[in-house]
Amino acid sequence: MAIPSAVGKTLIETLTARLGEASVLTDAGSKEPYLTETRGLYRGDALAVVRPRDCDEVSFVVGECARAGIPVVPQGGNTGLVGGGVPFGGVVLSLTRLDRIREIDGSNATITVEAGCILKTVQDAADAAGYLFPLSLASEGSCRIGGNLATNAGGTAVLRYGNMRELALGLEVVLADGRVWHGLKGLRKDNTGYDLRDLFIGSEGTLGVITAAVLKLFPKPQARVTAFVATASTHKALNLFERLRESAGDQLTAFEYLPEFGLEIVLKHKSGAVRPLSDRYPSYALIELSSPQKDADLQGRLETILGAAMEDGLVDDAVLGSSEAQSLALWALRESLSEVQRYEGGSIKHDVAVPVSRVAEFIEAATKACEAEMPGLRVCAFGHFGDGNIHFNLSQPVGMDKQAFLAEWGRFNHIVHDIVNAMGGSISAEHGIGLIKRDELKLYKDPVALDLMRALKQTLDPQNILNPGKVIALGDNKSASFSALTGQS
Incomplete structure (x- = not known):
C-alpha cells in the first residue's frame, strides 16, 4: 500500500525515539534479509524493519502503526514456505530479540518462552531440565516459536504429540490496537468462555502478534x-x-x-x-x-x-x-x-492432508492424474503418514526447462487439490496459507467458514493492518502475485 512520506517519516521518528536507532532499520542493505522467504517465491518491500526487545515495545510499535494506519508484518525466523512473512509495504516487526526462556515449571510440565526463541533452543532447554519438547522440524535450528505457533506447525512427531495447537496452553498476544491479551496461563482446564488461544494459533499474524507462550513438556524418552x-x-x-x-x-x-x-x-x-x-x-x-x-x-x-x-x-x-x-x-x-529436491530442477509443491484411511488412495490417484497430464513428470510424495499429511511434490521431467515447468504450478494445483477436496481433505496441512494458497482457499473452503474468518479479521483488526492480504483478502487487497517461482526448499 502507498504510505504518505510525511506519515512514514513521522512514524519512523516516533519508533526510533522509543526503541533507539539500532532497533529501527531503514536502509536497503539492512532491510534486504527480511524481504523474501526461504523459497524466494515472493519479494516484497518495507518502510522499515523494527526489532523490539520485549512485549511492551511490541505493544508500542503496533499501537503507533495503528494510529498511523500503517501495516505491520510480524516475522520470526523467516523460514516460511507460503509467502506469509513477506512484507508489501509497512513495517516488518521482527521478533528475533524476544528470545528469553522465562520459566520451566517441572511440576506443571510446562515451559514459558518468548516468540523469538529458536525451536532448537527450546528443545535443548527442555532436555537440560530432564524433559522433552517434541516439536521437530527440518528448520528447527533457525525457525522460531512465534512462527511455529502462527502456522500451527506440525513436523515428524505429530502422530504421538500433536501439532502446535495441541502443544500450547497459553499465549501472550499484542492486538491490532496495541493492547496486550495476557493469556499466558499454564492451565489444562479453563472453561471461562471462548477459547481465544486457538484464534491466534494458525492465524499467520493476521489477528494478533504472539509474543510468548506456555508450552507443554513431556517425559524424556529413555x-x-x-x-x-x-x-x-x-x-x-x-x-x-x-x-x-x-x-x-x-x-x-x-x-x-x-x-x-x-x-x-x-x-x-x-x-x-x-x-x-x-x-x-x-x-x-x-x-x-x-x-x-x-x-x-x-x-x-x-x-x-x-x-x-x-x-x-x-x-x-x-x-x-x-x-x-x-x-x-x-x-x-x-x-x-x-x-535435495532442488537439485533435480523445478519442484511444484503441495502440502496437503486427507483422512489417514485415504492416504494411500490419494497418493495413487494424484500420481496417476499428474503423470497423465505431463509425461516424464516425477512424483515425490512423502511425509507424515500417521496424521494424513503428505507433501505431494512434483519434480520436472528430465531435460525440461525449469521456468516452463514452474509456469504449470496453477494447473497442477487444481489437479491435486481437486482430488484432496473430493476426499474430504485440506489443501494446507502444516505450512499455512500465506499468499500462495490464499486464492485457492476461496475455491475449497466452506463459504460459511470464509465468512466467519472475514468477520473475525474485521473484528480483531478493523483497519486491516496486521499482515494484510495474507490468508484471507479483505476488500480489494490483492497485495501480491508470484514474482519468481524457484522450487526451492
Whole structure:
C-alpha cells in the first residue's frame, strides 16, 4: 500500500525515539534479509524493519502503526514456505530479540518462552531440565516459536504429540490496537468462555502478534528404536501403519513415508547417505517407537510386529538401527528429502492432508492424474503418514526447462487439490496459507467458514493492518502475485 512520506517519516521518528536507532532499520542493505522467504517465491518491500526487545515495545510499535494506519508484518525466523512473512509495504516487526526462556515449571510440565526463541533452543532447554519438547522440524535450528505457533506447525512427531495447537496452553498476544491479551496461563482446564488461544494459533499474524507462550513438556524418552522398512505399495504401507498403531499404541512416535524416487535423490545428492536395504522397493516407511521407561524392550516389540507383518506380506524387507548413530543415519534419509529436491530442477509443491484411511488412495490417484497430464513428470510424495499429511511434490521431467515447468504450478494445483477436496481433505496441512494458497482457499473452503474468518479479521483488526492480504483478502487487497517461482526448499 502507498504510505504518505510525511506519515512514514513521522512514524519512523516516533519508533526510533522509543526503541533507539539500532532497533529501527531503514536502509536497503539492512532491510534486504527480511524481504523474501526461504523459497524466494515472493519479494516484497518495507518502510522499515523494527526489532523490539520485549512485549511492551511490541505493544508500542503496533499501537503507533495503528494510529498511523500503517501495516505491520510480524516475522520470526523467516523460514516460511507460503509467502506469509513477506512484507508489501509497512513495517516488518521482527521478533528475533524476544528470545528469553522465562520459566520451566517441572511440576506443571510446562515451559514459558518468548516468540523469538529458536525451536532448537527450546528443545535443548527442555532436555537440560530432564524433559522433552517434541516439536521437530527440518528448520528447527533457525525457525522460531512465534512462527511455529502462527502456522500451527506440525513436523515428524505429530502422530504421538500433536501439532502446535495441541502443544500450547497459553499465549501472550499484542492486538491490532496495541493492547496486550495476557493469556499466558499454564492451565489444562479453563472453561471461562471462548477459547481465544486457538484464534491466534494458525492465524499467520493476521489477528494478533504472539509474543510468548506456555508450552507443554513431556517425559524424556529413555528408550528408542528406529526401523527403515520396505513395502510393495502405499496401500501395504498404510496397512502396516494400522497394525503398528494397534500393537504399539502411544509408543509409536513416528511413521514417515517416502517413495523410491525420494530415496534415490537423497542417495544421489546427500553426502554420506547410504542405501539401507540391498534391493530397491516402491515404498518405504521410517518408523520410530519410544518410551520413557529405560527397560522397555522396544526392539523386541518392533521385531515381533515386523516379523508378523513380513509373514503376512505387508513388509518385504527391514533394517533396525542398532546404535544411535545408525538410527540418526536412517532419520537423515527422510530429513534430507526436502533439501535435495532442488537439485533435480523445478519442484511444484503441495502440502496437503486427507483422512489417514485415504492416504494411500490419494497418493495413487494424484500420481496417476499428474503423470497423465505431463509425461516424464516425477512424483515425490512423502511425509507424515500417521496424521494424513503428505507433501505431494512434483519434480520436472528430465531435460525440461525449469521456468516452463514452474509456469504449470496453477494447473497442477487444481489437479491435486481437486482430488484432496473430493476426499474430504485440506489443501494446507502444516505450512499455512500465506499468499500462495490464499486464492485457492476461496475455491475449497466452506463459504460459511470464509465468512466467519472475514468477520473475525474485521473484528480483531478493523483497519486491516496486521499482515494484510495474507490468508484471507479483505476488500480489494490483492497485495501480491508470484514474482519468481524457484522450487526451492
